[in-house]
Amino acid sequence: ETGVTQTPRHLVMGMTNKKSLKCEQHLGHNAMYWYKQSAKKPLELMFVYNFKEQTENNSVPSRFSPECPNSSHLFLHLHTLQPEDSALYLCASSQGEVGTGESPLHFGNGTRLTVT
Amino acid sequence: AQSVTQLDSQVPVFEEAPVELRCNYSSSVSVYLFWYVQYPNQGLQLLLKYLSGSTLVESINGFEAEFNKSQTSFHLRKPSVHISDTAEYFCAVSEGTGNQFYFGTGTSLTVIP
Numbered sequence: 135e136t137g138v139t140q141t142p143r144h145l146v147m148g149m150t151n152k153k154s155l156k157c158e159q160h161l162g163h164n165a166m167y168w169y170k171q172s173a174k175k176p177l178e179l180m181f182v183y184n185f186k187e188q189t190e191n192n193s194v195p196s197r198f199s200p201e202c203p204n205s206s207h208l209f210l211h212l213h214t215l216q217p218e219d220s221a222l223y224l225c226a227s228s229q230g231e232v233g234t235g236e237s238p239l240h241f242g243n244g245t246r247l248t249v250t
Numbered sequence: 251a252q253s254v255t256q257l258d259s260q261v262p263v264f265e266e267a268p269v270e271l272r273c274n275y276s277s278s279v280s281v282y283l284f285w286y287v288q289y290p291n292q293g294l295q296l297l298l299k300y301l302s303g304s305t306l307v308e309s310i311n312g313f314e315a316e317f318n319k320s321q322t323s324f325h326l327r328k329p330s331v332h333i334s335d336t337a338e339y340f341c342a343v344s345e346g347t348g349n350q351f352y353f354g355t356g357t358s359l360t361v362i363p
Contacts, residue, residue, distance in 0.1 A: 138293070140293075174259070174355060174356075175355060176254070176352070176353045176354060176355050177340070177353040179350065179351070182350075190350070224293055224294070226293075226294075235281075235282050235344030235345050235350070235351070236282055236301050236344075238284055238296045238299055239284075239286075239294070239296070239342075239351060240296070241286075241293030241294045241295070242293050243291070243292050243293045244292075244293050
């Protein structure tokens, strides 16, 4: 059983749709992440939140919009996506003070997104 | 920024044979090292980690990895694999600052009966 829950598990959307991915962590962690996983490519960090504040935004297109209302919940709002955005989107959390990389990431099972 | 190299994209191995999955990273600054495993239709799970101390770290299911600072490597090994070890394995590196984790492209381990 994972301490990080992602919904939905699968999502098919057209390029004009608006949808949201949800992530919830039950581990008491204070940092949450969105990663994009595409075949044969390294995991791409999209966004990082520490104590609800966004600390990283790795040049992600504006059609992806994150929201972190509290330390346990993270959303990724999607609109006007492109077919190349089809991928597995992984949420993760970690415990640790800002500025340390010791705390490992705990991942959810991901949302498989297909843009048609 | 770090770069993490996993040279072997696919590794087939017979059941009960030994296996080594290679991982090299780019920088020799102080780093923390991790191996994650991903089973089909699941997220990544932490397999083992090196933070400090003994350079040889072990997991509960028989995997081990050795930190080699001079070669900037963190290779994963298991002396005898099982069918259930079939999965994708990712090496990751983080530095002492920030919340940035750098991942390799993964190695697909297939255990053949």
